Amino acid sequence: MVKPIKKLQLVGTVLVAGVFAAVVKAEPATELPLWEAGIIGLSIEQLAYPGSSEQVQRNFVLPYLIYRGDFLRADRDNVGLRAYKSDTLELDVGFAAALGSSESDIPQRDGMPELGTLVEAGPRLRWTISDNIWGSRLRLDLPVRAVFDIEEGMRYSGVSFEPALFADVTTAAELSYTFGVSALFGSEKLTDRFYQVAGQYANAGRPEFDAQPGLIALRVSGAISKKFSSKWRGFGFARYETVTMARNRRSPLVVDNGGWSVGIGVTYIWATSAQTVTGW
Numbered sequence: 001m002v003k004p005i006k007k008l009q010l011v012g013t014v015l016v017a018g019v020f021a022a023v024v025k026a027e028p029a030t031e032l033p034l035w036e037a038g039i040i041g042l043s044i045e046q047l048a049y050p051g052s053s054e055q056v057q058r059n060f061v062l063p064y065l066i067y068r069g070d071f072l073r074a075d076r077d078n079v080g081l082r083a084y085k086s087d088t089l090e091l092d093v094g095f096a097a098a099l100g101s102s103e104s105d106i107p108q109r110d111g112m113p114e115l116g117t118l119v120e121a122g123p124r125l126r127w128t129i130s131d132n133i134w135g136s137r138l139r140l141d142l143p144v145r146a147v148f149d150i151e152e153g154m155r156y157s158g159v160s161f162e163p164a165l166f167a168d169v170t171t172a173a174e175l176s177y178t179f180g181v182s183a184l185f186g187s188e189k190l191t192d193r194f195y196q197v198a199g200q201y202a203n204a205g206r207p208e209f210d211a212q213p214g215l216i217a218l219r220v221s222g223a224i225s226k227k228f229s230s231k232w233r234g235f236g237f238a239r240y241e242t243v244t245m246a247r248n249r250r251s252p253l254v255v256d257n258g259g260w261s262v263g264i265g266v267t268y269i270w271a272t273s274a275q276t277v278t279g280w
Contacts, residue, residue, distance in 0.1 A: 033272035036066040040268075046261035049115060049194045050184070050217035051254035052244040053104045064267070068277050083123075090126040095119060096145065108253050112201045115193070116151030120160060135251050136167040141182075147190055158190025164219075174227035184241075188213040195251035207253045214247030236264040 041061040048054045067074040073082050073092065080094030093116065097119050109115075122145035129138040141164045146156040164182035186194075195211040202208040221235035242258035243249050251259075 016116065017222055031276040031278050032068060033066075034068055034275040034277050037271045037274045038064055038267055038269040040064045040265060042263060042265035044261070044263035044265075046239075046263075047259045048106050049240065050241050050246070050259075051194070051249070051251070052106060052108070052259070055064075055259075056105065076273040080121075088128045090128075092126075093123050093270070094143075095121050096143075108206070108255055109120050111241045112197075118157060119148050119150055119154075120145035121148070122146050122159075128238055133167070136169045139166050139168070140164070156189070157193055160185040160187075160190060161185045176225040176227075178223045178264065179221070181218075183218050184216040186213060186216045189249055191216065195248040195253050209248075209251045209253070211248045211251060216246055216248075217241040218245060229247065231268075231269045232266065234266045236262075238262045 007014045038061075043057075043059045045055050045057040048056050065074055069082075071082055073080060073094070081090055082090065082092045084091040097117060106115075122143065124141060124143035124145075126142075127140045129140060131137050141162075143164075144159065144161050146159055148154045149157050162182050162184045164177055164180055166180040169177045191211040191213055195209065195217070195269060197206055219239055219241040221237065221239040223235065225233060225235040228274040239261045240258060241261070243254055246254075246258045248254065261271050
């Protein structure tokens with residue numbers, strides 16, 4: 001039987017999959033099914049946290065559901081409520097997540113509390129700057145989200161803010177690309193989680209450290225998606241993040257200045273609605 005903690009980590013993985021799938025499917029504005037159900041298979045490997053030298057790896061095959069309602073949304077880009085949408089601006093409230101890991105996965109955190117699966121919830125403002133800049137759609141995302149730890153009873157763990165600029169390109173050959181840059185900021189409660197070393201956890205090789213709020217990491221990402229048929233789509237993504245300019249780069253828990261998160265996957269559309277919607 002899968003332990004409860006592993007189940008919760010798997011829930012986080014599913015949400016992460018939705019976030020990453022968003023950047024690998026830059027669909028043009030066209031008619032799409034109101035709902036879509038299918039199966040997603042994904043292998044993902046990501047940094048345990050920005051500045052870590054260790055990776056967290058997960059593989060899974062799970063069902064997914066997309067619903068493109070006017071207000072309720074569950075798609076490859078977000079899960080939540082759309083509050084407002086115009087040709088250039090969109091405001092929604094949604095969710096995101098990050099994989100958890102145990103202290104045994106990270107030698108630098110030996111004896112310290114493990115990093116559980118984090119769920120984020122809050123508003124996001126999206127500004128579509130242009131639908132055609134050198135053949136790409138340029139958009140700016142401004143999400144502000146409260147962070148909660150699933151494995152500690154949804155304990156509040158701070159606030160994140162990650163302004164991001166994305167360029168989406170879709171070719172006539174059903175090939176889509178997305179390129180993005182972002183900066184991740186965190187409140188003190190969130191940075192404490194990753195970089196604080198309290199007195200009871202300090203030792204000769206891990207001195208006490210008081211983490212401060214501010215920049216956590218700078219990120220550059222890229223993704224590619226290919227539609228092979230009306231049912232099958234494959235995708236891959238990669239993200240590099242660096243902490244060289246981060247507020248807490250001198251924490252003893254920061255081992256590497258930068259690192260990669262990568263993944264590859266496939267989706268199969270099992271069923272779709274006859275009703276279609278536009279503007280997505």
